Amino acid sequence: MSPNVPLDTVSVIGLGYIGLPTAAVLAQAGKSVIGVDIDQSTVGAVNAGRVPFVEEGLETVVAGTVARGTLRAQTETPEADAYIVSVPTPFKGDHEADLSYIETAARGIAPRLSGGELIVLESTAPPGATEFMADVILGMRPEFAKEPNLTSSLYFSHAPERVLPGRIMVEMLENDRIIGGLTQEAAELNRDLYASFCTGELLLTDARTAEMAKLTENAFRDVNIAFANELSIIADRQGIDVWELIELANHHPRVNILQPGPGVGGHCIAVDPWFIVSADREHAKLIAAARGVNDSKPQVVIDKVLERADRLKKPVVAALGIAFKANIDDLRESPSKSIAVELADRLEDGQVLIVEPNIDELPRELTGRADVELADLADAVQRADIVLVLVDHDPFKVFDREKLQEKIVIDTKGLWR
Structure with a gap:
């Protein structure tokens, strides 16, 4: 049974291609959502009911939820019952993950906490990233680590997005979701929040497995695309139409x-x-x-x-x-x-x-x-x-x-x- 923690106010950190749709569907589900972004032009667009990029169906939901007062945006991290971190995770150097955006988001959240909050990492990240986010926050607020009761604990979880650009507003609602908590209670609390808008199955696991599952899904696609791309190079050198070749093989x-x-x-x-x-x-x-x-x-x-x-x-x-x-x-x-x-x-x-x-x-x-x-x-x-x-x-x-x-x-x- 999940903890009895209110999840009425949600702050989404990062209003990009995943963060803004996430904020919009939560606001549509009746949550009071405060989006946070460092780009003032993005904040201004959202507060005007507009979106700063192309995504089918998103602007209608943003405009409607802003008009109803369930969605607003700002540049400063607010107090909230739950936080969803949806910031970039590029790679650096020898293709290693750059977790600096997650660290910055965590440092913005830490001073706003009073105990009992759910903090979800939605950004795709390598195994251990959710623990890293938790360590940053608990390093700034060690009192929460020392008093692990329900009123003063923090709940850390990972819920990677699994949507296709161009279909985000459909798949955000319908796709199954993997939810991995650092504790079972965190996973269950995360499940309760996402159940407010997601009709797909909510699959609970630990944070590292959830992190690896998202990477596995994309690596599977990458390996299979690589096979097709390599085949196209070979077919071209052999004077063969690769699309006819694939069509025939797929029979x-x-x-x-x-x-x-x-x-x-x-x-x-x-x-x-x-x-x-x-x-x-x-x-x-x-x-x-x-x-x-x-x-x-x-x-x-x-x-x-x-x-x-x-x-x-x-x-x-x-x-x-x-x-x-x-x-x-x-x-x-x-x-x-x-x-x-x-x-x-x-x-x-x-x-x-x-x-x-x-x-x-x-x-x-x-x-x-x-x-x-x-x-x-x-x-x-x-x-x-x-x-x-x-x-x-x-x-x-x-x-x-x-x-x-x-x-x-x-x-x-x-x-x-």
């Missing part, structure tokens, strides 16, 4: 090969497997090899484009998509963006036309350059010598292929087979 009842692409991006699959590798470099051989394959795929695409461009005078390349996946504006760890940047650097007397329907301005790496332009689809294709498909956004799928007949098409997504 076997026990084969389900994923689709290749220009690489792997985003804040999860391109990052999380490294946390497993850094935790046990001696034995994480397959996971490390898969990361190597996927990290090398953008260079394969770049070399292919440059080989064709070398035959042209002042080549113009239309790069279709620089988000890390279809129908979103998220450019984090995007191999497509990396490809566009390197092509702009290496095309002699050439130009790169960026077609990304989900952004209004180019990212910092591509701004202020005469040889790079953000263009619409029809104009870019019309002007281009080489049309490079990097992301399978919906508008690209319905483009009139008759207009491609005199173009060099390099299709990394099998969109226009």
Whole structure:
């Protein structure tokens, strides 16, 4: 039986691609939610009922909950019954996890505590990160560690997100969740909070297992994508259509090969497997090899484009998509963006036309350059010598292929087979 602790007021630390949807669904479920972010423009947007990024269905919920007064945002950490930490966990150095954002969030929470609060780490992190967060807080507030009764204890738990960008507002509610507490009581309290909005099964375990489970899910995907990407390179060298090859192979009842692409991006699959590798470099051989394959795929695409461009005078390349996946504006760890940047650097007397329907301005790496332009689809294709498909956004799928007949098409997504 979970502790009898009120969970009426929740503070979500970090209002990014996961934190803001989490805050929104909790507010929609009737909790009083205070979002915290260091970016004043994000705080201002939320308080105005707007969202600072593209995610289907999110703005409607944010606008509604802000209007009802159940959601607000600020830059300072408040007092609350529960805290959900949803901050970045990038890697540093030799692909080791950078826990500095978690530490900063923990240091902001510690002075606000009075005892009995639930503190949830939702950021994807390596085994031991929840313990690290707890150690930071208890180091600042040692009185809570010394008096482990229900009125003065702190409850630490890990509940990693398991959602797909573009479907977050559906999957946040419907997907099963793994919840790992540093204690059984913490896991049960975390379960009670998430049951207020989640209709999926809530699976309780310890914190380290929960941390490893999320990394395992993403490493599994990464290994399977690496197989498809490696297969695409081999098939291309053998003069074989890799998409036809995969389609045929997948008719076997026990084969389900994923689709290749220009690489792997985003804040999860391109990052999380490294946390497993850094935790046990001696034995994480397959996971490390898969990361190597996927990290090398953008260079394969770049070399292919440059080989064709070398035959042209002042080549113009239309790069279709620089988000890390279809129908979103998220450019984090995007191999497509990396490809566009390197092509702009290496095309002699050439130009790169960026077609990304989900952004209004180019990212910092591509701004202020005469040889790079953000263009619409029809104009870019019309002007281009080489049309490079990097992301399978919906508008690209319905483009009139008759207009491609005199173009060099390099299709990394099998969109226009």
